Structure formats: structure tokens, C-alpha cells
Amino acid sequence: MSTTNYTMKRSDLNRCWLSWMQHCACGYNYAKMMGSGVAHVMRIPLSKFYDTKEEQGREMEKHLTFFNTEPHIGSMIIGTVIAMEEDRSHGEPIEAEDITKIKSSLMGPFAGIGDSLIQGAFVPIFLSIGVSMGLQGNLLGPILFALVCCGVCLAGSHYLFFQGYKLGKEAITKIMSSGIFQQIMAGAGIVGCTVMGALAATTVTTGLVFEITAGESVINVQSTLLDAVFLGIIPLVIIALIMKAFNKGKKPTAVLFVTLIISFVLGALGIIG
Amino acid sequence: MTVWQAVLIGLYHYVINCKYFILTQGQFVLGRPLISGLAVGIIMGRPVEGLIIGANINLVYLGWMDVGGMRATDPAVAGTLGTALALASNASPEEAIVLGSILGVVANFGYTLWMSVNSLFVPQMEKCALKANWSGMKFWYIVPSQVIFYLLYGLTITLACLLGAEPVANVLENLPEWITNGFNAVAVTLPAVGICLNLKSIMNKYTVSFFILGFICAIYFNMNMIVLAILAAIAAVIAIFGVGIPARKGESE
Numbered sequence: 001m002s003t004t005n006y007t008m009k010r011s012d013l014n015r016c017w018l019s020w021m022q023h024c025a026c027g028y029n030y031a032k033m034m035g036s037g038v039a040h041v042m043r044i045p046l047s048k049f050y051d052t053k054e055e056q057g058r059e060m061e062k063h064l065t066f067f068n069t070e071p072h073i074g075s076m077i078i079g080t081v082i083a084m085e086e087d088r089s090h091g092e093p094i095e096a097e098d099i100t101k102i103k104s105s106l107m108g109p110f111a112g113i114g115d116s117l118i119q120g121a122f123v124p125i126f127l128s129i130g131v132s133m134g135l136q137g138n139l140l141g142p143i144l145f146a147l148v149c150c151g152v153c154l155a156g157s158h159y160l161f162f163q164g165y166k167l168g169k170e171a172i173t174k175i176m177s178s179g180i181f182q183q184i185m186a187g188a189g190i191v192g193c194t195v196m197g198a199l200a201a202t203t204v205t206t207g208l209v210f211e212i213t214a215g216e217s218v219i220n221v222q223s224t225l226l227d228a229v230f231l232g233i234i235p236l237v238i239i240a241l242i243m244k245a246f247n248k249g250k251k252p253t254a255v256l257f258v259t260l261i262i263s264f265v266l267g268a269l270g271i272i273g
Numbered sequence: 274m275t276v277w278q279a280v281l282i283g284l285y286h287y288v289i290n291c292k293y294f295i296l297t298q299g300q301f302v303l304g305r306p307l308i309s310g311l312a313v314g315i316i317m318g319r320p321v322e323g324l325i326i327g328a329n330i331n332l333v334y335l336g337w338m339d340v341g342g343m344r345a346t347d348p349a350v351a352g353t354l355g356t357a358l359a360l361a362s363n364a365s366p367e368e369a370i371v372l373g374s375i376l377g378v379v380a381n382f383g384y385t386l387w388m389s390v391n392s393l394f395v396p397q398m399e400k401c402a403l404k405a406n407w408s409g410m411k412f413w414y415i416v417p418s419q420v421i422f423y424l425l426y427g428l429t430i431t432l433a434c435l436l437g438a439e440p441v442a443n444v445l446e447n448l449p450e451w452i453t454n455g456f457n458a459v460a461v462t463l464p465a466v467g468i469c470l471n472l473k474s475i476m477n478k479y480t481v482s483f484f485i486l487g488f489i490c491a492i493y494f495n496m497n498m499i500v501l502a503i504l505a506a507i508a509a510v511i512a513i514f515g516v517g518i519p520a521r522k523g524e525s526e
Contacts, residue, residue: 191502
């Protein structure tokens with residue numbers, strides 16, 4: 001076995017991070033999901049650590065497995081795997097299965113945290129702010145959203161990648177169980193729900209449009225009766241109904257179409273608007 | 274719409290959403306209809322109108338998520354093609370929401386197809402990988418999937434822009450009043466789905482009160498969204514660290 005005893009430089013690691021962000025999903029497929037992307041990252045360190053093509057190919061075999069996670073938070077796993085490969089090439093007793101095990105045991109939890117934090121809370125909070133500005137034709141809305149979210153996604157994944165490389169697998173497991181992600185999620189949940197509430201109030205403006213004739217007088221049900229009780233009572237009822245459908249496990253597409261059809265029919269009949 | 278505008282819109286869609294160019298953060302950031310509405314508006318020479326249409330289409334996709342390659346609809350196509358067709362046919366924002374929602378559901382089949390076809394090239398790629406033939410590995414992973422992505426999305430969107438603008442305009446021009454009323458009702462109701470999709474992942478029995486708080490602040494006090502987000506962040510600090518906040522710096526750490 002001829003290893004080069006090479007230690008990754010900062011520029012090599014930057015290249016690996018770039019390769020991960022670029023390749024993790026550009027050929028996303030049902031066979032290996034992001035596993036193919038991992039292979040693309042690992043070509044960089046493996047070709048540094050081992051001299052011959054045979055050894056590089058042999059070491060690559062363990063990276064041709066199924067892998068799927070959230071790319072930004074998950075870049076930490078890739079950093080750790082590179083550190084483990086480096087130690088392995090330096091002769092430390094790390095088996096190929098150890099590396100495979102770390103990948104397969106961390107990808108699920110990282111996907112869960114990453115998806116709910118980034119797609120579920122972080123992006124929607126800033127998107128809501130951007131959309132509420134965009135609805136009024138304010139060009140700063142999309143620009144603010146793009147700068148903040150692109151910046152945080154890229155800088156965050158870069159930081160986590162280097163942390164993963166530096167800290168190694170013990171530290172990752174420690175961070176995962178320390179509860180810091182739970183605290184961040186709880187905070188994001190509070191901010192997210194508040195912003196969503198405000199957005200619901202400004203965008204879901206469904207109301208009753210028909211009028212009742214009672215003898216001589218014409219009563220507008222919405223403005224004279226419902227609005228006096230609570231502004232936006234109908235939007236809240238609609239949201240409660242949709243949440244109930246989701247909690248029962250109905251598919252988003254089904255809910256989307258049922259809502260579309262019901263509101264269209266009621267609107268066409270002149271009941272809501 | 275000129276041919277060049279249609280080609281540019283198709284190319285824009287490809288570059289932003291193909292996942293190869295990391296600066297765009299495709300499905301996470303720049304692929305959202307809010308951004309593509311503005312971009313398509315710029316291409317068509319009507320930036321502000323495009324932005325307003327894009328923002329309206331985006332209402333349905335606020336809580337949109339792609340978990341493990343499983344997604345319900347395709348907001349990116351709703352944003353680019355929806356805005357392009359809406360601008361070309363002078364549709365109202367209400368009509369654009371309906372148009373975008375339908376396009377998003379239809380276009381999503383393309384994504385499933387793309388991921389399935391990509392699987393066909395994996396064996397070739399892995400053969401190269403085991404021989405440490407890096408350029409071969411890159412070729413089989415990147416080139417076929419990117420070419421297919423362009424054909425499926427870039428080219429198709431260009432063609433849809435060119436061929437779809439007129440029929441859509443014709444349909445919208447002759448809408449009877451009851452259909453317009455139906456569209457208006459959809460436009461004010463459908464954003465609830467986007468909001469609930471997001472609430473599904475962040476709301477629990479405690480944070481539901483913050484949802485009500487945000488709702489009341491906006492509907493009764495017309496509060497600015499950024500101010501409200503900052504206040505909510507303060508509330509979050511209190512809720513999470515409340516009892517544990519030290520009186521002075523360095524205490525009880």
C-alpha cells in the first residue's frame with residue numbers, strides 16, 4: 001500500500017466543499033440519490049491520498065453507496081468523512097465499514113434537522129417578508145430575500161463543512177445530542193409561526209360577499225355581522241380546516257386541488273370572494 | 274413575446290434550477306417564484322408587473338419543501354412559465370395564481386421523470402469511478418442529466434412561452450363574469466394552502482399562539498412584517514432562555 005501521507009490544505013478543502021455543493025444533486029437520481037455526488041467529492045481527497053489508480057479506485061468503492069441528506073447541514077458529514085479518509089491513509093485503524101457506517105448513521109438525522117430548519121423555517125420566514133414586499137411592487141423584497149438566503153446557505157454550509165473536517169465524528173455526535181439544534185428549531189418555530197400568522201392575515205382575505213334582504217333592509221353578512229366579532233374569522237376557519245386535512249395525512253397536491261375547486265365554485269356562485 | 278425572450282426565459286429557468294450552479298441555490302432561493310417573477314419581468318421589459326405576479330404565484334408555495342426528492346408541485350415552473358404567460362396575456366394576479374398552480378402540478382411529473390432517467394447512467398458512472406477514471410465519472414454523472422434537464426425544462430419552457438401565450442390570452446379575454454369571480458375567490462383562499470404547508474412543519478400546540486399573535490398584529494394593527502419578525506425573535510429568546518438569562522454578563526454561565 002503506497003499512501004502519500006498527504007494532509008489536506010485549506011484550498012483542497014475549499015475545492016471539496018465546492019464540489020459537494022455543485023455535484024450533490026446535479027445528477028440527482030433514484031438509484032443512489034446524493035451518493036453519486038459523494039463519489040464526486042471523494043475523487044479529490046482520494047487522488048491526493050493514494051498514488052496509484054488501482055488504490056484510488058479501490059478506496060472509492062465504499063463511496064458508491066446510497067446517500068441522501070440535506071446538502072447544507074449535511075456538508076458537515078462530508079467534512080468528517082474526508083477527515084476519516086485522511087486518517088485512514090495515514091495508517092490509523094479506520095476500516096472502510098467505519099466510514100460507511102458514519103455516513104449512513106448521520107445522513108438521516110442531518111436530513112431531518114436540515115430540511116425542517118432550512119426549507120421549513122429559515123427560507124419561509126425570509127420568503128414571507130420578501131413576498132409581502134413584492135406584492136406591493138417593492139423591488140427590495142426579492143433582492144433582500146436572495147441576498148440573505150443565498151448568503152446564509154452558502155456561508156453556513158461552508159462553515160459546517162470545515163467544522164466537520166476539524167471536529168471529526170465524536171464531536172458531531174456530541175453536537176447532535178447536545179440539543180442546540182432543538183433550541184434553534186424552537187426559536188425558528190416561534191418566529192416562523194408569527195410571520196406566517198401575519199402573512200395569513202394579509203394574503204388570505206376570503207370573505208362572504210352575498211347580502212341578505214330582511215324585509216326592507218339589506219344586510220351584508222361579512223361587514224355587519226362577522227367583522228364585528230373578529231376580523232378575519234373566515235380565513236382562520238379555512239386555515240384550521242386545511243391543517244386538519246394535513247394532520248389526517250392528506251397529500252399536499254390533493255389539498256391544493258380540493259381548495260382550488262371548492263373556492264372556485266363558491267366564488268362563481270357569488271358566496272365568497 | 275419574441276423568440277429571443279422565450280429562449281432567454283428557458284435558459285434562465287435552466288441555469289437557476291439545474292442544481293449545478295451553486296450561487297443560485299436553485300430550489301432553496303433563486304428558483305422561488307418571487308425571484309423568477311422579477312427576472313421574467315426584466316426579460317419581458319415589465320419588471321414591476323412581473324414581480325407582483327411572481328409574488329402572487331409564490332403565495333401558494335411559501336411552505337413548499339422537497340424532502341428526499343419527493344415534492345408535491347414544481348414552484349419553479351409556476352414562477353417562470355406562469356409569470357411569462359401571465360404577462361404575455363395581460364392576466365390579472367388572481368388569474369396568474371390559478372395558472373401557476375396548475376402549471377406547477379403538471380410540471381412536477383417532469384422532475385420524477387428526470388430523476389428516474391438519471392438512474393440509468395449511474396452504472397456507467399460507477400464503472401469509471403472504480404477505475405479512478407475521474408473525467409469519465411464526471412461525464413456520465415453531469416452531462417446526460419444536465420442535457421436532459423435542459424430539454425425537459427429549458428427548451429420546453431421556451432416552446433410553451435411561444436405556443437402558449439396566445440391560447441391563454443384568448444381564453445382569458447372571453448371569460449364570463451362568474452369565472453372571474455371564481456378566480457378571485459381562489460386567489461384569496463389558495464395562499465392558505467401554502468401557509469398551512471409550512472405550519473405543518475413548524476407549528477405545535479405552543480407555537481399556535483404565536484400564529485394567532487402574528488395574525489392579530491397584522492389584521493388589527495397593520496404591523497410591518499420585518500418589525501414583527503424582530504419582535505418574534507425577541508419573544509423566542511425569552512421563551513427559550515427565559516429563566517436562564519443571567520442578570521449580569523458572565524453570571525450563571
